[in-house]
Amino acid sequence: MAENTKWIISGAPHIHGSESVKKIMWGVVIALIPSFLVSVYFFGLQALVLTLVTVAACLVFEFLINRFLFKRACCLGDGSAMITGLLLALNLPANLPLWMAIVGSLIAIGVAKWAYGGLGNNPFNPALVGRVFLLISFPVAMTSWPCARALFGGHTLTDAVTGPTPLGIAKEGLKNGTVSDLAGQLPSYAEMFFGNMAGSMGEISAIAILIGGIYMLCRKIITWHIPVTFLGSAFIFAGILWMANPEQFMDPVFHLLTGGIMLGAVFMATDMVTSPMTNKGKLIFGVGCGVLTILIRTFGAYPEGVSFAILIMNAFVPLINRYATPKRFAVAK
């Protein structure tokens, strides 16, 4: 009997699938590699340095908060702080002063994540909270975009040329002019698709983001629902506006290829913790994000609205979860 009692008693099921939090988190990190490489290619060493600093800051703050505020063992291994750091970096202009990036990391990890209880409990996407905090606190630094390809223009890190994003150009141009006046000022769609434009580090290259997104879809880390409805609804809404007045509104393809909408739809809005649980809920969430993005871009004060759109929809997630229940097997008659 004695040896038998060593057997483990636990409830069913006694086997487990291959999914784990760690695998999901590191899967996202892998999916971010193409965007990261593109940003290093276009913005050079400063992009690499900024990413390293942001990631390191997030990991350090995660560790310190766990160790000294929560007084428990460190949980860096789950990879979530690493992702927050990476995503935050990819949402910043490459030439942002490093100390600002560190402040953003503190807000992301300390306020947006741990003030709510850590991984799984935060209602808002930590990286986006960090970014929006920086945008509001340091509007000039956060909107002085280094021009892509500055690396090959012979400039050194310190005096890289800055310029507005295509969205910024459009916003300014449409205040007093029409779409035709913008001709020549904007990069071509092909340049936008591959990332040859001004913007945040990770948002410039649609193709790199899509590669990461397809990888995550194959690994079943994300589902198609949020990216497709986000981009689809933005495309349709922008399309309606454009058809109503093509001289006053940018065309829908422009909206999909510029700004943070790709990065937002694939990486930020799909964050599991801050998106709805059911597929039905994800559809609602995606549509909300897409429509809000175009609303802010075309009618709001900011040229870019992805961060705000996602954060606003994050706030609706508990409500969406409550009403977008899954399809039941069968309801009683």
Added chain:
Amino acid sequence: MKTFNIGGVHPHDSKLNADAPVKELPVPQQVCVMVSQHLGAPSQPIVKKGDKVKVGTVLTSNEAFLGAVVHSPVSGTVNKIADVVDASNYPKPAIFIDVEGDEWEDDIDRTPDIKREITLDAQEIIQRVKEKGIVGMGGACFPTHVKLMPPKDAKAEFLLLNGVECEPYLTCDYRLMLDHAEEIMIGATILMKALDVKQAIVGIEANKPKAIEHMSEIAKKYPGVSVQALKMKYPQGAEKQLIKALTGRAVPSGKLPINVGCVVDNVATCYAVYQAVQKNMPLIQRMVTVTGPCVSEPTNFLARLGSPVSAFLDAVGGVPENTGKVISGGPMMGKAIMNTEVSSVKGMSGILVLPEESAHRLPLYPCIRCGKCVEACPMGLEPYLIASTTMAKAFEQTEKAKVMDCIECGCCQFTCPANRPLLDCLKLGKATVGKIIRARNAK
């Protein structure tokens, strides 16, 4: 290929050594027969210490509608009636019998001939099934005669035979379908007669092509019986999911299969019905899969009920050295047992030995709200919500989240990347809400 409509997971099927021939487990020195081996009102022993019994002697009585009796699986002397821990890990009354020889009751037909002609009428069949202690052998142990007596407002249209065996590792139903297809078909015909239905469908998961082929071949000779291959997806063998896959009908929340005109029986139950009706044989033995990644020769045993787990493990070369957990049943829904003294019962389809390294639960992470449990739930529930409301003791919300529809299949916990103990919470919530509902209805 047919399957159920929502949820489900795909565990590796791990059907080890499934094509090895069945062995007969030697009758042990002493058997320990649990007094109640069914779902429903408990039975009472009608033998006492010192009584001589034969194989097939009735050991218990049960007057309840939802009741089933137990027969002696061996011949010998009743040693004692005492409480003993069973697979639920709770002590329950059992009858210990010291084995002496192998003497059977005279009316049992032990010849291997297949008896095809059904002489009993519907009422006699139901009576016989009840007398011979037949219960559902897929694990739930629901008394079979109760299924054969539908309430007056319901009429059975389909008899569905469950040969899915969607639990990984288990192969006992597979072996039975290969070795005793003919008997299963006759059993199905008997059940069709008792229920007065014209159509019987055998559902078999696609990972058993040999069984599908063989059963289809035999089924040609039996009018009204057909075989349907089903997609490999867990829990394909759960009652409601099987009905959905085979007939397209959905059993509404809180209703029984008979409410949509279906009666579901396991193929092993069907075989037992054949034995009872055609051979007068009570349910005294069953096929048990003894398996596990470290078991040197996983085997299906035909074993008398009441044989201790130790006897099974000795027959496959003893307990593997690195054993960490022993499970009665399959890995998805089976119960971890405490020691090798636990004895086999009517519903024990397998003994699964897991090595130390896969016996432990994985490290716990916070819920990352990925929604994979919602996607996996074959009943369309929100396991995360039920679990969190249960842990917060907000049972009103647990009830509103339809915890009573949970079939306890374990898909949610299997798929959870944070390794949350979802099924533990769901079972607790279901039990508590069940109590609350019963108390409310009693008022």
